[in-house]
Amino acid sequence: MDLIDCEIFDNLAFDIENKALSLLVLIDGIMVKIMVEKRRRFRDLGVEIGTLPTGQYNAITDVSGVEVGHCTVIQDNPNTLRTGVTAILPLGRNKVWSHGLFAGCSVFNGYGEMTGRGWLEEAGQLSSPILLTSYYGVGAVHRGINQLCDDIDIHSGTHPIVAETWDGWLSDPNAFALTTEHVEKALNDADSGPVEEGCVGGGTGMVCHDFKAGIGTSSRKVEIEGETYTLGVLVQANYGDRSDFRVNGVSVGAKIPASEVPVPDRKKVPHTEDGSIIIVVATDAPLLSKQCDRLAKRAVLGLGRAGGFGHNGSGDYVVAFSTGNILNLREEGLHQDIKALPEKDINLLFHAVVEATEEAIVNSVCQATTTEGYKGRVVYELPLEVLKSIMSSE
Incomplete structure (x- = not known):
């Protein structure tokens, strides 16, 4: 810049x-x-979403073993770039290729791209990193993750998940700048602990409810039959109108007019589209594939609480996985000692995914900063003191 x-x-x-x-x-x-x-972050303003407690970091990395890394690309010459890659490693770097998990997915509105969804729906297994990026980076990122697989010849049965939202308002869409090197940097950056949010990684050029946004995360803890489980959510948010933005039931967007915080006029540029969101859900509760599908479906209720409607031009994709059963994909024989919660006991996880998704979206906005990008376009941050004042007055 x-x-x-x-x-x-x-x-x-x-x-x-x-x-x-x-x-x-x-x-x-x-x-x-x-x-x-x-x-x-939203909770730092003294307000909480929902009633369930959070994990230590209030992040997807509260689920033991999950690691997150970013590669952020910001440059002005020769092309204006505000883009990047975010990597989620469900079992950390040591088991990223050799082990698998039960997983599922859901599509609320399908105006977007996510590779590997066919295998998720067919077999209900996840055995690769999950990578979030720009629409224009899907091909390069998919190629990059395949080139970085530790067994290129057979790929260990992997079908990499690469999901996108569109950052072409702030980043030159014709630059096609992402490479295998950027994927590698995101993977190498992956770690447990606090997760960097806002204008980082795949979220660098994203806009949510006409405010600058990007990556956001949150977590919840639940107790089921005497056991404590953690559920975490990470989002890449890039959707919605200002007037629809709600926080914990409060119509925040309607109370912040364009005269106070300018609204980007990106919807005036053909084609008129509404943006997208990618939601990644992780839990250490032992769930089978179909149960992960059910969890993924409930995540969009958190999107709805924040003001998302799944409009015609929106790509709303959810991936959910459980670390409660770890499958060794490089050994012959049966998968042993598979565990699963009874269906009657998973309601608290449904509550958790809704609360965590809503808060992750809000964090993606709270942590983002005003950004100038392609063609001098500017997207402004949500003023946090204004948000705090609105929330305290309700």
Whole structure:
């Protein structure tokens, strides 16, 4: 991104409520005080979504073994790029190719692309990373993950999941800039622990409810028959109108007019489309494939609570997997000791996926920052103090 030549002095300070970073900047010989709002997650504003407790990081990585990494691509020459790749490793890097899981998927509205869905629907197994990127990067990312497979000759039965949302408003759609190197960087960046959110990885160029958005995550913990299980959600959010944006039942978008925060006019450019969202659900509760399908279907209820309608031009895809049974795909013989929750006991997981999906979407917006991109287009961040004021007044 092009930056103004400036000298940043060492007198930096947060204001008394830790709302903003105050810094003195010398621009063309003139000292200017700039207040930069500190981006925070939704819960950091003192408001909670739902009633179930979160995991340690309130992230998909609260499910033991799950790792997330990003490769963020920001450049202005020779092409304007605001794009990238996000990698979710369901069992971490050590078992990424050799082991599989029971998994499922759901499509709310199918105006989008997700590779590997046929095998998910056919066999209900997942044995590769899940990669999120731009519409224009699907081919390159799919090729990259296949080139990086540790057994290129047979691919260990893998059918890589590569899912997309469209970032062509802020990133040059004709650059086709993503390569195997970017996929490798995302995989190498993958780790457990806190997950970076907002304008990172596949979410770098995304817009949600006419605010800057991107990657968001959240988690919930439930107790079933004396056992505690964790469910986590990660989203790449790129859909929706300002007027429809709701947070915990509050019509936030309707209370922030375009005169206060400008609305990008991307919907005026043919074709008129509504954007998309990818939702990845992980849980350590022992579920079979069909149960993962059921979990994936419920995730869109969280999308609906945030203001998503599955419009005609929206690609709304969900992948759900369970780490409760680990399948060794490189050994002969039967899969042993398979466990599964009874159907009558999974209602709390349905509640968890709805709550976590809604909060992950809100976090994707809260953590994103104002971004200028392709053709000088600007998408503005959601002002967090305004959000906090709206929520506290309800």
